[in-house]
Amino acid sequence: MSAPLAGKVAVVTGSGQGIGRDIALCMAEAGAGVITNNRKPGSSLDAFEKTTLSFSDEEREALENVSGDAQTTADEILRRGGEAVPFFGDVGDFEVARRMVETAIETFGRVDIVVNNASSNWVGNFMDMDEDLWDVSVVSKLKGAFNLMHHSLPHMKRQGYGRILNSSSDAFLGLEGYAAYGAANAGLVALTKGAAQDVRAHGITVNAYTPLAKTRAWYNAAATYRLQGVPAEAVEAAAPAAMKRTAEGMVPFLAYLGSDDAADITGHLFRLAADGEIGLWSTPEVVTSIRTDAEAWSMSELRARVPNELLKDVVGASTSLPVGQRDSQS
Template sequence: MSALLEGKVAIVTGSGQGIGRDVALCMARHGAMIVTNNRKPGSSLDAYEKTRIEFTDEEREAIESVTGDAQTTADQILRDGGRAVPFFGDVGDFATAGRMIDTAVDNFGRVDIIVNNASSNWSGSILDMDEELWDISVTSKLKGAFNLMHHALPQMKEQGFGRILNSSSDAFLGLEGLAAYSAANAGIVALSKAAAEDLRGTGITVNAYTPLAKTRSWMNAAATYRLRGVSSEAIDAGAPDAMKRTPEGMVPFLAYLASDEAAAISGRLFRLTADGEIGVWSSPEVIRHIMADDGVWTIDTLRDRVPGELLSELDIARSTIATT
């Protein structure tokens, strides 16, 4: 490959399988030393916590082909001639995240790049969600990102260099059946933008990205649709092209963002798809407003002006945004 990340040390959370695995392999091929991570040895076929799906033999074989853990990813990097060590532990635990940073420093002398990719999820209506199910999504994704950032930032600031890449999802717009996951990913976007502003001038950049590719989660979703009576033809036709391709082709962009060459890029939210798209998300903006006379609203005025002016010609159904 190249020496783009030569001498850099990267931690990639949730890198036992899926997009995280491909990010770790890609950065290693560009010269980075890698700490791979997932919660514990081994992996499950089930992408959704506290959920059990009855897979067909074909589905099971396909999912098994993309599963792995921190050790298997580290082993692959070593076979490719790179340097890597595995770390098993839950990034959602503050002290564990600190030990992950220590592992990078103890083995490689520094930490330059954090890829907050780890995520746990539960699928279902908010009517059925309890505190534990909420915490499953929010702790691993949002608190986990903060934990790694908190422990890594002092060293990054001292060395005058750092790259933080936070994985979000287009679920940050609000996705039916994934309320906690959507909230966690919206939090990632805000955290990344705010941290980028706090860290300007330090040599540390913070960016977020929304990836779309064929992963274990998509295979689980497809199996769920099948169990609901949706035909395989309909599932295939309804899936975006990016969901039919594995992620290795899109992850070089993250290696680029982690390099010296991307020093001026910070506070951005990018869209990455496995069929070749790289996009930049816009920031939200007020698209219509109304003003009260003398700054005071009455209920009678609101009854007239909200539907008649504020929401006129807007598709109210868009208040519930469903994305794939």
């Protein structure tokens, strides 16, 4: 087969299991040397931080079948004839991220592709969130992406080549129970678009994507709904088609974005779904407005015009979450 990433080196954070594992395997199959990563050896069955579920025997068996860590992913790449080195460490730690990039340089001599896939998440009402729970969702996702970008970009600049791929989430739209996670992902979209403009003159592209596939979080969500008395058939029926398939078939798009062929693709947010769809998210725009001829708005004018003109076509403000689509770094 062709090797579009031959000679390239990819760092894939959070690649012990789930979508990150599939990305790492795909990058290696395309010819790249890969640094695999997760926080520590072994893995947890719990997809959501600070949350413990009582799994059934069937759920536990399914989770154990999809579990793994940086070592098991690297071992699988080696078994298939590729090149990989595992790195254990938390991407949210600035110094750890530096060592991860240096591991790529020391092992392979360069770093060409960084996939910021690592993510942690706590699910719950914002009123129940404290500082630690905020950090669970924000540090690994948003600060972690900054850390890897900061340490890898100088090497990419010297090479005149670099590809940054940031895993966001449709939680950036604002989803119930995912306020902090949504904020981190919205920040990641802005980081992607801003950084893309800053580095494009150096042969470096920066893109983001929102993945949707069946992951460990699916099984956690199913257990959550079961404990709440929701039948498994109802959960299955409510889930989007993409969440009923694993990610192997969709991740080649990320290898494409990491290749020479994607040199002019930067600053975009893509939707990547396991049912075969690749989409391009629109850029937000002002869709309606009102204007006053007075020097300042009066309260009476605002009372009359905001509901009847500015917001006349707005229907509600909440967004529902398709069950079980989130994955995490562990």
